[in-house]
Amino acid sequence: MLDEVRKLSAYTAYNANVDAIVNLRAEIVQNLIDSFGADEIRRRIEEYPREIREPLDFVARLIHALKTGKPMAVPLTNEEMHRWFDETFKYDMERIGGQAGIIANLMAGLKVKKVIAYTPFLPKRLAELFRRGVLYPVVEEGKLKLRPIQEAYREGDPLKVNRIFEFRKGMKFKLGDEVIEVPHSGRFIVSSRFESISRIETRDELRPFLPEIGRQVDGAILSGYQGLRLQYSDGKDANYYLRKAKEDIMALKEADIKVHVEFASIQDRKLRKKVVTNIFPLVDSVGMDEAEIAYILSVLGYRDLADRIFTYNRIEDAILGGMIILDELNFEILQVHTIYYLMYITHRDNPLNEDELAKSLEFGTTLAAARASLGDITKPEDYEVGLKVPFNERSDYVKLRFEEAKRKLRMREYKVVVVPTRLVSNPVSTVGLGDTISTGTFLSYIALLRRH
Numbered sequence: 001m002l003d004e005v006r007k008l009s010a011y012t013a014y015n016a017n018v019d020a021i022v023n024l025r026a027e028i029v030q031n032l033i034d035s036f037g038a039d040e041i042r043r044r045i046e047e048y049p050r051e052i053r054e055p056l057d058f059v060a061r062l063i064h065a066l067k068t069g070k071p072m073a074v075p076l077t078n079e080e081m082h083r084w085f086d087e088t089f090k091y092d093m094e095r096i097g098g099q100a101g102i103i104a105n106l107m108a109g110l111k112v113k114k115v116i117a118y119t120p121f122l123p124k125r126l127a128e129l130f131r132r133g134v135l136y137p138v139v140e141e142g143k144l145k146l147r148p149i150q151e152a153y154r155e156g157d158p159l160k161v162n163r164i165f166e167f168r169k170g171m172k173f174k175l176g177d178e179v180i181e182v183p184h185s186g187r188f189i190v191s192s193r194f195e196s197i198s199r200i201e202t203r204d205e206l207r208p209f210l211p212e213i214g215r216q217v218d219g220a221i222l223s224g225y226q227g228l229r230l231q232y233s234d235g236k237d238a239n240y241y242l243r244k245a246k247e248d249i250m251a252l253k254e255a256d257i258k259v260h261v262e263f264a265s266i267q268d269r270k271l272r273k274k275v276v277t278n279i280f281p282l283v284d285s286v287g288m289d290e291a292e293i294a295y296i297l298s299v300l301g302y303r304d305l306a307d308r309i310f311t312y313n314r315i316e317d318a319i320l321g322g323m324i325i326l327d328e329l330n331f332e333i334l335q336v337h338t339i340y341y342l343m344y345i346t347h348r349d350n351p352l353n354e355d356e357l358a359k360s361l362e363f364g365t366t367l368a369a370a371r372a373s374l375g376d377i378t379k380p381e382d383y384e385v386g387l388k389v390p391f392n393e394r395s396d397y398v399k400l401r402f403e404e405a406k407r408k409l410r411m412r413e414y415k416v417v418v419v420p421t422r423l424v425s426n427p428v429s430t431v432g433l434g435d436t437i438s439t440g441t442f443l444s445y446i447a448l449l450r451r452h
């Protein structure tokens with residue numbers, strides 16, 4: 001599989017940033033609770049702030065995320081809080097973030113044939129975080145040129161920094177009298193959402209060349225729409241950028257390539273609904289995590305099912321939710337990654353059979369296990385490390401529950417495939433593992449389609 005994947009070329013856009021990572025320890029969390037007060041924090045959790053305007057918003061959403069162990073991301077809209085974060089936390093590591101950034105570096109690490117990455121902003125510090133081999137499209141003398149991304153930076157472009165709080169299963173702390181034990185390892189993302197870095201688009205000069213880029217690749221992986229704002233100070237709005245985004249997809253697809261969208265959490269319900277209903281129907285493939293499937297169902301009008309998925313994590317509900325999303329938004333294949341299993345849902349007439357689809361999912365989880373073990377994938381041989389990571393301890397349970405779901409749900413019009421994940425017990429980091437899974441599954445999906 002790896003060899004076939006490495007023969008492919010891919011384009012990825014739009015979001016890349018610096019991830020400043022804090023590895024949370026119980027003392028850090030306990031100190032935050034002691035200084036903000038358990039009652040205050042509880043009250044703020046009840047209010048459930050959907051953006052971070054002041055430190056208490058952050059502490060409340062962080063504690064809530066730790067309690068559920070779910071991957072969450074909350075926008076930071078108050079630029080003055082940079083100082084508070086930088087004074088309060090010591091960052092353990094800085095690395096490239098953003099779906100497009102992570103995916104470009106992963107593909108370059110695997111040495112796939114050609115990797116083209118595009119972000120509307122490319123300051124020097126960001127350009128330097130990309131791995132060698134990643135190409136950036138520029139227009140010179142009216143022609144498209146692919147330049148090493150490190151050389152293509154623009155002076156004066158804004159740099160975006162997100163904060164990532166990595167947490168580990170089993171960490172214990174006290175919120176007043178309540179003892180909280182973190183149920184799963186994962187990450188909490190504070191996403192910077194200031195206007196200067198929120199114009200998620202292809203710059204005007206490059207846009208006419210998207211069909212040409214499409215002709216040079218086998219697939220495109222797009223993400224970053226979560227960074228849009230509903231309103232901009234110059235009168236533009238999310239609708240404007242989504243219209244442009246749709247044109248981009250159609251331009252890339254002139255060459256009949258497959259397009260995957262990697263979804264990411266969008267707190268604002270209006271924006272979430274706009275992104276989902278505008279973008280998904282135009283693409284072939286969509287990837288998301290278990291929290292995101294619930295968020296999407298909730299804005300499509302399936303709130304009870306969404307709550308059920310969020311609270312009970314039942315496979316049966318996730319399958320039902322996935323079938324609904326696939327039908328309402330009418331694309332080719334949905335891939336959902338959760339801590340214990342990965343799932344594909346596609347229509348019955350998909351050219352790949354269930355065994356092939358399972359192979360593709362296994363490729364994805366193996367790649368993620370390699371990255372979780374090593375922290376990064378820098379060469380194709382790193383993939384082998386993933387093969388040594390065992391499938392998680394609930395694999396049999398997952399299979400049992402899947403068989404049960406098959407008996408209960410009407411699934412005749414679909415192909416639904418579930419495979420257990422390979423789970424690294426002491427991951428170097430977890431941020432970006434979902435992006436890694438999706439890159440692996442999407443590229444192997446294309447490679448398998450080629451066999452037909």
Ligand SMILES: Nc1ncnc2c1ncn2[C@@H]1O[C@H](COP(=O)(O)OP(=O)(O)O)[C@@H](O)[C@H]1O
Pocket residue numbers: 071185187288289290337338339340341368369372421422423424425426427430431432433434435436437
């Ligand atoms: N320790 C681990 N080892 C292997 N895979 C993991 C580990 N922790 C998480 N994963 C995988 O990564 C996924 C996280 O995806 P997601 O929430 O989309 O993260 P991100 O958006 O940061 O990439 C999980 O659903 C799980 O499949």
Ligand SMILES: O=P(O)(O)OC[C@H]1O[C@](O)(CO)[C@@H](O)[C@@H]1O
Pocket residue numbers: 015016017019096097098099100102162189191192224226227264431432434435
């Ligand atoms: O939503 P944003 O601000 O583009 O950031 C996406 C975040 O998700 C990740 O790409 C992980 O999936 C992080 O690296 C990054 O900080």
Ligand SMILES: [Mg+2]
Pocket residue numbers: 263264288289434435
């Ligand atoms: Mg993700």
